[in-house]
Amino acid sequence: MAYWLFKSEPSTYSWDQLVAEGQSGWDGVRNHQASNNMRAMRIGDRGFFYHSNEGLAVVGVVEVAAEYHPDPTDATGKWGMVTVRPVMAAKTPVTLKQIKADPALQTMALVRQSRLSVSPVTEAEWVHICHLAGVEP
DNA sequence: GCCAACGTTGGC
């Protein structure tokens, strides 16, 4: 199983909306690196849901419910998306500030490539952040 | 194929 991190601006699409809807296509990604990360996802992979711009924290855990398939919002047919569903909310959101201050998390793509909206997370990073968030890895 | 101009993302 692999681990990932999905960024979303809460004003555009929030954790609460995902919980309310039960699942969602991760549409709108128009960046090759982010798109390639989604291509590599398999059903059952887990990801952190991160609020960017406002909140600036990991707020929940999601699971990949459908692998890479066409993004209906893309008229060109070139881009795809995965479908995710919420697994559990973070008991304690893990802020970007915490992550940046944590020596064990400096190598995270979130820290090193701040503009990448879908990024990989290592197992060590996953376990570490789950502990900070108060959820079972 | 290079690079300047421009647009977007996202932290501060």
Next chain:
DNA sequence: GCCAACGTTGGC
């Protein structure tokens, strides 16, 4: 609201 990082576009 500003600006750094970075991707894309278009002229040459």
